Amino acid sequence: MSQLATSTTDTAVAVPAAEASVRQPRWESLKPLVLDAAVPTASYYLLSKGFGMGTLAALAWSSVVPAGRTLWSVVKERQVNGLAALILAANVVGLLLSLVAGDPRLMLAKDSGVTATIGIAVLVSVVGGRPLMTAGLKPWVTKGNPVRMAVWERLIDERGQFARMERMFSVFWGVALLGEAAVRAVGAYTLPVDTMVWLGGVIAGVTITATVVVSGALVVDPMEKKLSEEVAALGR
Known part of the structure; x- marks a missing residue:
């Protein structure tokens, strides 16, 4: 009975420890x-x-x-x-x-300038070989699991389809942000100011939602599947 109690205690201690070891890499x-x-x-x-x-x-x-x-x-x-x-x-x-003050249309277009800056930087990072959007993609795909993170690094180093999908994720977001900036800038100078005050937020929301859905289906899901297959092949 005492052995069973000891075993149960050890298991109870091991589970939180294992969970903590996963949470730490995830964080x-x-x-x-x-x-x-x-x-x-x-x-x-x-x-x-x-x-x-x-x-x-x-x-x-x-x-x-x-x-x-x-x-x-x-x-x-x-x-x-x-x-x-x-x-x-x-x-x-x-x-x-x-x-810049005094021109309400220019003030509306201001956010487009910020978004365009981010979009261009993301695309340049892809060309430079260090995709910026990987900062959000990697934790999502690896789920903070040390084994999945190690497999991720190996697949990226192989420079195959997995690495191309990593870059494509940032391309999707860079192009989407540039497109959203262009649409809002055009709207700022062609539509009534009152209309663009609320429409700007709608355009941004639609762009983000569409990009999440498209990049998820074409990049995130296939990368998660590939990573899971590789981990399963390791027997872990």
Whole structure:
């Protein structure tokens, strides 16, 4: 009976330990996305919409984290943190465009300039061999599992179909963001201002939803299937 109790206790301790070992890699893989993109974006909306801070001040304060992360990566790691630098660049563009006043149509088109900056940066990152959208794709596909993460790295290093799908994911998002920016810019100068005030958000929402669905079907699902097959082949 005591042996059974000991075995049960060991199992009870082992399960949380195993879960913790999975959560830790998952957090580590998601941390760059959270710190470099989610925190600055959420900070901007919280400061501007929640606390009524002006656009310039909200953009400036929300740039602190990506600016610090970019500087740290250059000084400490001798390389540029791509995602943090992207968010910082987008905020700088927003700051510059926010200085323009008096033309309501130009102010409506301001968001298109920020979106276009992000879209171009994402496409350039693909050409440079370091797709920026992988920061969100990898944690989703690997689910923070150490074995799946190791298989991911191997498949990427093989530079086959799996690596091409990784790049294609960023291409989908880069093209979608550029297209959305173009449509909103045209709308800002061809449609009534009152119409574009609400239509701009609809265009952005439709673009994001459509891109999630298309990239999910053509990239994410096949990558998850391939990764699962490779893991199963390892017997784990």
